[in-house]
Amino acid sequence: MPPIKLPNRKTEVTVPLSDADRAQAGIELAHLLEDYAAAEQRQKDLKDQMKAQLGEIDSKIQSQRIKVTRGQELRTIDVLVTLYPEGVDGGDQPVVQEARADTGAIINTRAPYPDEIQGPLPEKEIGTAAEYGMKIAGETGVAQVSAGEGWEEMTSETDRKNAEDAARKEQEPPPPPEKKQRGRKRKVQ
Numbered sequence: 688m689p690p691i692k693l694p695n696r697k698t699e700v701t702v703p704l705s706d707a708d709r710a711q712a713g714i715e716l717a718h719l720l721e722d723y724a725a726a727e728q729r730q731k732d733l734k735d736q737m738k739a740q741l742g743e744i745d746s747k748i749q750s751q752r753i754k755v756t757r758g759q760e761l762r763t764i765d766v767l768v769t770l771y772p773e774g775v776d777g778g779d780q781p782v783v784q785e786a787r788a789d790t791g792a793i794i795n796t797r798a799p800y801p802d803e804i805q806g807p808l809p810e811k812e813i814g815t816a817a818e819y820g821m822k823i824a825g826e827t828g829v830a831q832v833s834a835g836e837g838w839e840e841m842t843s844e845t846d847r848k849n850a851e852d853a854a855r856k857e858q859e860p861p862p863p864p865e866k867k868q869r870g871r872k873r874k875v876q
Contacts, residue, residue, distance in 0.1 A: 764789065770803055 754760045765788035772781045785795040
């Protein structure tokens with residue numbers, strides 16, 4: 688029987704590469720490695736982005752879970768602060784009460800902070816330290832007044848001298864540094 692011609696097909700065989708073919712394959716390999724590294728970086732970036740989104744959603748879930756479980760939530764509200772210098776309910780110590788601005792409910796009663804006891808200082812002079820100091824300093828008698836016109840009236844003689852001495856020291860040049868001895872000390876016998 689004579690040979691029968693079948694349709695042609697393709698198959699793979701090992702063939703030696705020319706130098707030009709190897710160089711072209713190296714270039715293609717370099718491009719593929721760059722593409723692979725870029726795809727890995729995109730994957731990492733997407734993972735990081737998804738991880739951040741999942742963390743954000745998880746945080747919201749936990750917050751809502753606490754609200755539902757406890758029936759409460761923490762909110763920032765406006766608070767009215769009132770100082771009672773003579774105390775409340777017959778007390779003799781100064782007290783500060785903090786009340787919700789929206790409902791008026793008292794949320795905290797505490798001792799006043801030092802700046803709350805003192806109150807704001809006046810913008811104008813209102814007399815001597817003795818006249819004003821006892822109003823703002825309470826039992827300590829320490830007046831905090833600004834220097835300005837009438838400064839001599841508002842401070843004691845000692846305070847005025849101390850301020851003058853401090854101003855004079857600021858204007859004096861600093862003393863020269865002490866010279867250091869070089870070499871070793873000798874023992875005296």
